[in-house]
């Protein structure tokens with residue numbers, strides 16, 4: 162069955178925000194690639210599975226609901242024992258519990274889920290290459306990490322791929338631990354893993370616990386309650402005083418970067434070189450903004466586009482709440498290594514926000 166495809170790849174966490182957007186793009190764009198998506202379907206994917214359910218009709222997509230952290234046996238049979246049947250020679254690993262806030266309340270769950278699920282994948286890849294050494298010339302693994310592994314940066318400071326890892330919250334610590342385990346598999350077993358570390362990603366279908374979708378969700382509720390002449394029940398929550406900064410990248414720009422890397426990984430395999438395989442890439446932008454200014458900007462756009470005749474003081478819609486246990490002040494990536502490959506971000510944050518507001522259902 163797989164003979165009709167040039168390549169079979171496993172995409173983990175494909176029912177989440179970034180993974181589902183990635184699959185929506187790639188499954189249709191690359192009909193010559195067979196995609197298997199594994200996702201355990203957590204609270205986030207309840208929200209975004211509807212966006213990948215259309216793909217199930219396509220011949221080059223199939224979905225498996227499994228928890229990578231507890232299904233080593235399944236993974237081993239999919240990737241190693243049944244290699245001759247499935248012929249999976251590429252892995253893109255998006256799967257993780259991704260919420261910093263939730264990691265403060267259940268840190269051990271994050272360790273058990275994030276670290277073990279990725280380690281299981283690395284280990285199955287190692288066993289595959291041990292059993293079938295000839296697969297080495299076509300096997301590649303892209304692991305999705307985060308800027309949070311470096312911890313926060315001081316004003317005007319930037320971190321490059323070789324900078325120290327100094328995570329400050331339990332989520333970031335699990336992501337840093339995974340990067341370390343990946344590094345050990347690169348050195349010890351010559352596993353061809355490429356790691357990407359990106360800034361805060363935003364775009365359509367993101368779950369409403371993250372800052373941008375949270376604000377849009379609250380504004381929509383406000384509009385509905387206004388229409389129904391009901392009192393406002395939920396306000397926009399800002400942690401601390403709102404001065405923490407984040408740097409944003411649109412999900413489509415991240416996917417474009419992944420495509421460049423994936424193709425260059427193929428070039429490496431063809432030429433036997435290691436220019437991109439085994440390397441780490443920061444994927445960032447310079448679109449930095451503090452949380453309060455971002456919230457105000459989203460409110461400005463929302464009211465200008467959807468409620469132009471209404472004169473609202475946004476302060477009445479915002480509430481300042483207790484800050485996180487620790488809230489990184491800012492993340493600033495040096496992403497020269499990625500731009501040297503010909504990539505650059507194309508969607509400005511202001512345009513991305515305007516588009517999200519335009520695309521909201523009325």
Ligand SMILES: NC(=O)c1ccc[n+]([C@@H]2O[C@H](COP(=O)([O-])OP(=O)(O)OC[C@H]3O[C@@H](n4cnc5c(N)ncnc54)[C@H](O)[C@@H]3O)[C@@H](O)[C@H]2O)c1
Nearest residue numbers: 174176177178179200201202203206229256257259307362
């Ligand atoms: N969203 C961001 O701003 C951002 C920035 C940088 C890096 N990242 C990383 O990108 C990846 C994707 O992020 P996202 O925002 O799409 O996250 P998300 O929370 O929206 O989706 C993650 C998906 O992974 C799945 N998953 C989690 N653990 C799993 C397991 N053990 N087995 C199977 N499936 C599992 C979940 O069910 C969910 O569908 C994550 O690894 C995250 O650390 C995210």
Ligand SMILES: C[C@H]1O[C@H](OP(=O)(O)OP(=O)(O)OC[C@H]2O[C@@H](n3ccc(=O)[nH]c3=O)[C@H](O)[C@@H]2O)[C@H](O)[C@@H](O)C1=O
Nearest residue numbers: 259260261307308360361371372375398399400405452
């Ligand atoms: C790179 C990582 O990005 C995301 O993590 P982060 O914690 O930076 O994203 P959030 O959207 O959860 O928070 C951003 C910023 O906003 C504050 N905030 C959030 C929610 C809310 O209701 N009010 C707020 O004020 C929060 O304190 C932060 O300062 C991503 O989730 C992660 O996976 C990454 O890797």
